[in-house]
Amino acid sequence: MIQGGIPKAEHPVSEAWRMFQRNTAAMFGLVLLGFLVLITLIGPLVYSVDPFEIVWAPLTPPGQEATAPLGTDYLGRDILAGLIHGGVATLAVGLAAAFITVTIGLTVGALAGFYLGLVDDILMRVTEFFQVLPALMFAMVLVTLFSSSLTVVAIAIGLVSWPPTARLARAEFLRIRNLEYVSAARSVGAKNPRIIWRVILPNALPPLIVSATLTIGTAILFEAGLSFLGLSDPNTYSWGYMIGSGRDNILDAWWAVTLPGGMIFITVLAVSLIGDGLNDAFNPKLRER
Secondary structure: EEEEEEEEOOHHHHHHHHHOOOOOOHHHHHHHHHHHHHHHHHHHHHHOOOOOOOOOOOOOOOOOOOOOOOOEEEOEEEEHHHHHHHHHHHHHHHHHHHHHHHHHHHHHHHHHHHHHHHHHHHHHHHHHHHHHHHHHHHHHHHHHOOOHHHHHHHHHHHHHHHHHHHHHHHHHHHHHHHHHHHEEEEOOOOHHHHHHHHHHHHHHHHHHHHHHHHHHHHHHHHHHHHHHOOOOOOOOOOOHHHHHHHHHHHOOOOHHHHHHHHHHHHHHHHHHHHHHHHHHHOHHHHHHH
């Protein structure tokens, strides 16, 4: 855009969105994820069957009974109702775990990358300690010690997933902390907290946004893994819970495990496509690809 004979610079967010729109795979992922979110929000209003209600004979295959079009599980509960209602809990766990991961990782990485020295050494040793722990086993221990509620599951996933985000945040802060505009902020008397959160952080956000997006998919897979091992909340319906409850009958009732597994696969695929699209949109080196 030209204004007064001088090209007007496009806002970075607008430019990133324009580049994102040009990525067919990323837009497909966005539409797919939007469709899944719409199903989980509007679906219960249209199909109001209680997922815990026994509607027909156990292990009824899909298409054999109009009361349960996608079949029933080992107790006779409606699979379609479970898919619709279970998406809310699954997506909520993914978002909550991603928020915890980014909050811890960003705080640790920002402080380590900005202050360096002793602060950096201590925080990086803590990060390395958590990074070498087997993530799934650590999450299993936390859920077993406290409870299997979705809140504890989300917290456990967040606590085992933050080290890569911390390292990424640290690298970005190390790259930016000595640039000219940061030095200019120091020269006018800006305090360290303002420089960290108001000057450096906005310019370090693009790769962190991509990381946060991909963390949602990882958290959903973690929840499914814990549920498969029987460590999910039995009072809350989720896609992971459906897989866990149907694992003993997987050979006799494939639909009870395959259908919720397919929903998890589609969701993680959509999130991954969006994450790749954001990476291309925010990375200047990839914009001409």
